[in-house]
Structures are given as C-alpha cells and as structure tokens.
Amino acid sequence: MITLRGVTKRFGDELVLDGFDLDLVPGTVTVLMGPNGSGKTTIGRLLLGLERPDAGAIVGLDGRRRAAVFQEDRLCEQLTAVGNVRLVLDRATPASAAVDELRRVGLDDESLAKPVRELSGGQRRRVAIVRALIAPADVVVLDEPFTGLDVEAKTALMSHVRERCAGRTTLLITHDRAEAEWFGARVVELTRPVRADPSGLNQQG
Amino acid sequence: MTTSTTAAEAATGSGWRKVARPLLVLGFWLGVWQVATVAVHQDLLLVSPGAVLVRLTELVVTGDFWSTVWYSFARIVAGFLLAAAVGVLGAALAAASRIVDALATPLIAAIRSTPVVSFIILVLMWADSSRLATIISFTMVVPVIYTNVLDGIRHRDRTLLEVSTVFGVPLLRRLPAIDVPAVLPFFIAACKIGIGLAWKSGIAAEVIGLPRGSIGERLYQAKIFLSTADLFAWTVVIIALSFAVERLTLAVLARTQARLADGPAS
Numbered sequence: 001m002i003t004l005r006g007v008t009k010r011f012g013d014e015l016v017l018d019g020f021d022l023d024l025v026p027g028t029v030t031v032l033m034g035p036n037g038s039g040k041t042t043i044g045r046l047l048l049g050l051e052r053p054d055a056g057a058i059v060g061l062d063g064r065r066r067a068a069v070f071q072e073d074r075l076c077e078q079l080t081a082v083g084n085v086r087l088v089l090d091r092a093t094p095a096s097a098a099v100d101e102l103r104r105v106g107l108d109d110e111s112l113a114k115p116v117r118e119l120s121g122g123q124r125r126r127v128a129i130v131r132a133l134i135a136p137a138d139v140v141v142l143d144e145p146f147t148g149l150d151v152e153a154k155t156a157l158m159s160h161v162r163e164r165c166a167g168r169t170t171l172l173i174t175h176d177r178a179e180a181e182w183f184g185a186r187v188v189e190l191t192r193p194v195r196a197d198p199s200g201l202n203q204q205g
Numbered sequence: 206m207t208t209s210t211t212a213a214e215a216a217t218g219s220g221w222r223k224v225a226r227p228l229l230v231l232g233f234w235l236g237v238w239q240v241a242t243v244a245v246h247q248d249l250l251l252v253s254p255g256a257v258l259v260r261l262t263e264l265v266v267t268g269d270f271w272s273t274v275w276y277s278f279a280r281i282v283a284g285f286l287l288a289a290a291v292g293v294l295g296a297a298l299a300a301a302s303r304i305v306d307a308l309a310t311p312l313i314a315a316i317r318s319t320p321v322v323s324f325i326i327l328v329l330m331w332a333d334s335s336r337l338a339t340i341i342s343f344t345m346v347v348p349v350i351y352t353n354v355l356d357g358i359r360h361r362d363r364t365l366l367e368v369s370t371v372f373g374v375p376l377l378r379r380l381p382a383i384d385v386p387a388v389l390p391f392f393i394a395a396c397k398i399g400i401g402l403a404w405k406s407g408i409a410a411e412v413i414g415l416p417r418g419s420i421g422e423r424l425y426q427a428k429i430f431l432s433t434a435d436l437f438a439w440t441v442v443i444i445a446l447s448f449a450v451e452r453l454t455l456a457v458l459a460r461t462q463a464r465l466a467d468g469p470a471s
Contacts, residue, residue, distance in 0.1 A: 050370065068368075076383060079466065087372070087382055131372075135372050137372075
C-alpha cells in the first residue's frame with residue numbers, strides 16, 4: 001500500500017494540502033478528481049518525489065520505480081518520438097519496442113522520422129503517454145493525460161492506458177467525470193482547499 | 206512549375222547574395238583603406254592594401270613564416286582548448302556545488318578585472334616565455350567559458366530535468382538529450398568571443414614577452430625596424446588565423462548539435 005498520511009503542503013502563503021490522507025492500493029488504478037487549485041497535481045508531484053511534504057508522511061514508495069504523463073508534454077524537442085521514448089527504456093527492452101508502441105498509438109513512419117517539435121499537439125501527447133507506459137515503472141502518475149486529444153483518439157488511448165497500467169499502481173488525475181467513470185476505478189474527489197477529512201467523505205468508490 | 210522555377214531562382218539569388226555581400230563589404234573597406242593611404246601619403250604611417258598583399262606573398266613562401274605561424278598557433282589554440290575544458294568542468298562543478306560556486310565567483314571576477322599586462326608580467330616572472338601565450342590565452346578565456354556555460358546550465362529546462370528524475374534517466378543518456386543541447390548555444394557564444402580573445406591576448410603577451418620565433422616577436426621587430434608593411438601583413442595573418450579557428454570550431458560545434466538531434470545511442 002502507498003499511503004499519504006496527514007500531508008500538508010504550502011507554496012509560499014498558499015496552503016495547497018492540509019493534513020491530506022490517501023491510500024493507493026497496489027496494482028490498481030485510483031482516479032483523483034477535483035476543481036482547479038484543489039491540489040491534484042501537487043499530490044501527483046509528491047508521489048513522483050518532485051515535492052516533499054511540509055508535514056505528514058508518504059509511506060510505501062521506497063525503491064519503487066516511477067513514470068508519469070505530466071500536464072505538459074515535456075518532450076526533448078530536438079529528438080524524434082523514438083528518441084524520446086528510448087530515453088526511459090531499461091536495458092532489457094529493445095529499442096524496437098519503442099517503435100512498435102508508437103505505431104500502435106497511431107504514429108506513422110513519417111511522424112516517427114521527425115523531431116517532436118514538428119509533430120501536432122495530439123501526436124506529441126501520444127509520445128508522452130507511450131513514454132510513461134513503456135517505462136519499467138511500478139507507480140504511474142497520469143496528470144490529465146488525454147488533454148488535447150479528439151474523442152476518437154482519446155477512446156483508443158484510454159483503452160491502451162488501461163491495458164498497459166494493469167497490475168501497476170496508477171494515479172489518474174482528471175477533471176472529466178466521464179473519463180473517471182470509464183476507467184471504473186476508485187475515485188477520490190478533492191474539494192478546495194484540501195483539508196483533513198477524518199470522516200472520509202471526500203473519498204468515494 | 207512556375208512556383209518551382211521561382212523558388213530555384215530565389216535560392217540561386219540568395220546563394221549569390223551570400224557570397225557577394227561579404228565580398229562587397231570587404232571591397233568597400235579595402236577601398237576606404239586605399240583612399241586613406243593616398244590621403245596620408247606616408248608609407249611609414251599607413252601602407253596600401255596592395256603593398257601589404259605584396260609583403261604577404263613574399264612572407265608565405267618562406268619556411269620561417271610557417272614555423273612562426275605554427276609556433277603562435279599551437280600555443281594560442283592550446284590555451285583556448287585548455288580554457289574551454291577547464292571552463293566547462295569548472296561550470297559543471299559550480300552548478301553542482303554551492304561551495305565551488307562561492308569560491309569561483311570572486312576568482313573569476315578578479316581575473317576579468319585584472320589588466321592582461323599584469324598577468325603577462327607575472328607569468329614572465331614565473332615561467333618561461335615559450336609558455337606565455339598559452340597561459341595568457343587560457344587565463345583570459347576561462348572566465349568567458351565558465352560564466353557562459355554556468356549560465357547555460359542554469360537555464361536548462363527544469364521540466365525536462367524533472368522528467369529525467371522521475372524516470373530515473375541515467376546521466377549518460379541525460380547529458381546528450383537534455384543538458385548538452387541546452388548548454389551548447391551558450392558554449393558556442395562563449396567560443397565566438399573566446400577565440401578572438403585568445404588570439405588578441407596571446408599575441409599581446411608575445412609582443413611583451415618576445416618568445417623566439419613567435420608572431421609577437423615579428424610584430425615587435427616590425428615596430429623596431431619601422432616596417433609598417435610587415436606590421437600590417439602579420440596583423441592580417443593573425444586576423445585570418447583567428448577567423449579560421451573560429452569557423453572550424455563553430456563548424457564542429459554545429460555538427461555536434463545536429464548529431465545530438467538523432468537521439469540516444471541504443
């Protein structure tokens with residue numbers, strides 16, 4: 001179990017998380033929903049080790065390999081899609097796996113030959129998603145991963161994500177209820193501002 | 206058809222302009238020089254471009270010319286390359302350690318503010334004049350490379366660094382994908398300044414220290430013997446060498462930049 005207990009996080013004067021609790025069941029998907037500014041991304045960053053809590057503790061992350069789709073694509077602009085994905089591959093995974101996976105999400109040979117700065121927004125998003133899913137990770141944080149995709153692409157990618165995240169501890173951050181329901185996973189809803197919730201009413205599912 | 210013809214014409218036109226423009230600019234300034242020579246009308250003060258060209262053609266056919274060029278070239282370029290290596294390494298260490306940064310900052314500021322002649326005299330007291338140009342070029346270029354590269358390191362894309370932290374990207378993969386592409390433009394800018402500086406300071410050091418068989422010594426002799434044509438000819442040689450080293454370095458760096466775009470090795 002990965003557990004956040006009484007986690008408090010401030011950025012300057014702004015209190016983003018105040019005694020927040022969350023349990024992530026290993027090998028399952030948890031969906032985190034809430035309005036802007038409710039601390040969803042901060043929780044994702046805490047799980048990824050990019051922020052430290054000001055108070056409280058995060059337990060169960062030691063030694064776990066992590067992967068993420070960030071809100072922004074965060075790609076190396078000068079590299080091709082394959083170059084970006086190969087950055088995160090372990091030695092056991094052949095480079096051809098990156099090509100196969102990128103083709104599977106709809107990138108054709110022409111797109112694969114270009115640096116990612118020349119790809120469309122949707123194509124870049126797919127590269128970011130493939131990079132997270134192919135990485136040898138135990139914990140995956142997906143922060144609004146389907147932003148900027150059309151309905152058809154989104155549906156196809158959601159199936160792909162569900163398949164690839166099977167057996168991994170996954171946190172899907174979204175503000176789209178339909179998306180959350182489609183995954184059929186446990187949903188945790190945040191209110192703004194996030195406060196300690198001993199009654200557990202802010203956790204559903 | 207019409208479009209492609211127009212495009213081809215435009216390409217040829219721009220290619221012609223690329224060659225013709227610098228030649229026209231060069232021609233303009235040579236013209237100004239020639240007019241000034243005629244106006245001054247004293248070879249001792251100002252020789253004509255033609256006289257310099259004649260003197261240059263006389264010089265380049267001698268073995269002495271090439272050994273002199275090689276003497277200064279090898280030492281100044283060595284000073285520059287050493288400065289590039291130490292500057293990059295120092296900047297990397299300063300970016301990683303606050304202590305190194307705190308210690309290096311006043312040192313770099315002091316070197317920047319110290320007149321080059323102070324260093325030249327100091328080095329002449331400590332070392333053989335044959336090493337002078339290397340030490341002085343090195344000393345003058347290190348702060349430029351260090352400061353620019355450190356600036357480049359600090360301007361790396363933090364979001365990409367976070368990606369590499371999360372995914373645990375090994376340093377050897379991260380360097381060519383994230384760090385070097387971010388720092389390279391800063392390093393290239395430093396090299397553009399540094400190469401000119403290495404030549405100017407290196408030759409100045411030679412003029413003062415007079416190492417035997419150096420370009421600086423030839424410049425000094427030109428002054429002693431009031432040979433203005435020699436002074437101008439050797440100055441043209443220095444400019445040409447500095448320009449050639451700069452072009453070569455920038456070409457190598459541009460190639461490196463292009464190669465990095467191909468992605469990590471498997």
